[in-house]
Amino acid sequence: MRKTDKSLGRRQFLGNGLVLAAGSLLPPLSLAQARRVERVGLQxxxxxxxxxxxxxxxxxxxxxxxxxxxxxxxxxxxxAREIRQVLDDNGMSSPAAHI
Incomplete structure (x- = not known):
């Protein structure tokens, strides 16, 4: 039976800590790719x-x-004409419908 050593050496511990610290300084990728939402609607x-x-x-x-x-x-x-009139009066549109 082979015994495995699962302890972490000092150099490996410091190296892992350095990688974690450097990674935390990077801006999140989700922010770099975020796009502004142009239109938000209401169901x-x-x-x-x-x-x-x-x-x-x-x-x-x-x-x-x-x-x-x-x-x-x-x-x-x-x-449909009445709906359109109310939407126009309020500067709204209805690009979708729940069916």
């Missing part, structure tokens, strides 16, 4: 109760919060 299913009570007012409030992209999950008995 309107999260506001379905509010929309059913006050459709136009809820979308106006969402626009005040800074959202410009909407994903509808139902149209609350509104025609």
């Amino acid at each position: 309107l299913y999260t506001l379905r109760n509010e929309l059913s009570q006050d459709f136009e007012g809820t979308l106006a409030k969402v626009a005040e919060l800074g959202y410009r992209e909407m994903e509808f999950a139902g149209y609350f008995n509104r025609s």
Whole structure:
């Protein structure tokens, strides 16, 4: 039976510590590759109760919060023309729909 020595020598310990210290000084790679998100939207299913009570007012409030992209999950008995008008009035668009 062969006995293995799992202890760490002084030189190896110092070398490993030096590598760890040097690595911690490098900027994270995720920051180097981060891109700015141009458009953030809102999935309107999260506001379905509010929309059913006050459709136009809820979308106006969402626009005040800074959202410009909407994903509808139902149209609350509104025609496409009515939806488009409310979106245009609030400077919004709807590039996606929940089906």
